[in-house]
Amino acid sequence: MSIAQDDFDYLRTLVRQRSAIVLETGKEYLVESRLAPLAREVGVEGISGLVMLLRTDPRGQISNKVVDAMTTNETSFFRDLNPFDALRLKVIPDLIAARGKDRMLNLWCGAASSGQEPYTIAMTLREHFPQLNEWRIRFLATDISKEMLRRSRAGIYSQLEVNRGLPAKYLVKYFEQKGAEWQVRKDLRDMIEFSELNLAQPLPPMPKLDIVFLRNVLIYFDLATKRDILARVRGALHPEGYLFLGGSETTLNVDDQFRREACEKTFVYRPIRK
Ligand SMILES: C[S@@+](CC[C@H](N)C(=O)[O-])C[C@H]1O[C@@H](n2cnc3c(N)ncnc32)[C@H](O)[C@@H]1O
Structure with a gap:
């Protein structure tokens, strides 16, 4: 099966309008492999059938599912390790010193996928502070993905998922076995509020943020979208706040109002103080 150019163009326009995710020429195979199961699920003939359905109802349920299917949700517990060392050894201790009077911390994880990243942060707080x-x-x-939010809220992971990066002592301490799977304990789940947010749109009102994790998501956007998102994040950050990006992401040459600071074996980004 191969995807018609018209159908590919329709789908990449829809995905870009809704999520800002850019699907370049050459990504036809990705669209096909991600959407063929959806076409089967809704009972239409291939990608062309799906596009026909979408054209009749471009903002309906199916279009949400298309956007959902086109997001890449790769993640793991303690992914890349160094950012969590930086959090533990420098960022949180500094913030505890700076916010000792108010005793308040505001954190945001802006591309949480299936939840491993926010739960890693929550475990780090519980374990060390x-x-x-x-x-x-x-x-x-x-x-942005409803399915990922559903998974995050449930906090249930397969053996394979917990084997990827989660130290055994954390598994024992912060998870309960549920048959062949593992569920994050309720008190840890209750620490985090999961909700839907499209980074391509203006941010909802938030308290000034001390820590923002926005890792491995800017890579899917074009330069103008990255600029817009970083400007909004900067506006939401406390002047002494910290932004964490993915290993292949940076603010350099994108938003010059951030400064990059070496922190343990990684970099953190902080608003330039005027
Ligand atoms: C590769 S995962 C990164 C997960 C995690 N931050 C990490 O580094 O392991 C990228 C996530 O970004 C989300 N995403 C993509 N476009 C988005 C958008 N416009 N707004 C919010 N989230 C988006 C996807 O649904 C996906 O879960």
């Missing part, structure tokens, strides 16, 4: 139990912590984790 018991004094924060007395603080007011607001921890928001968001994604």
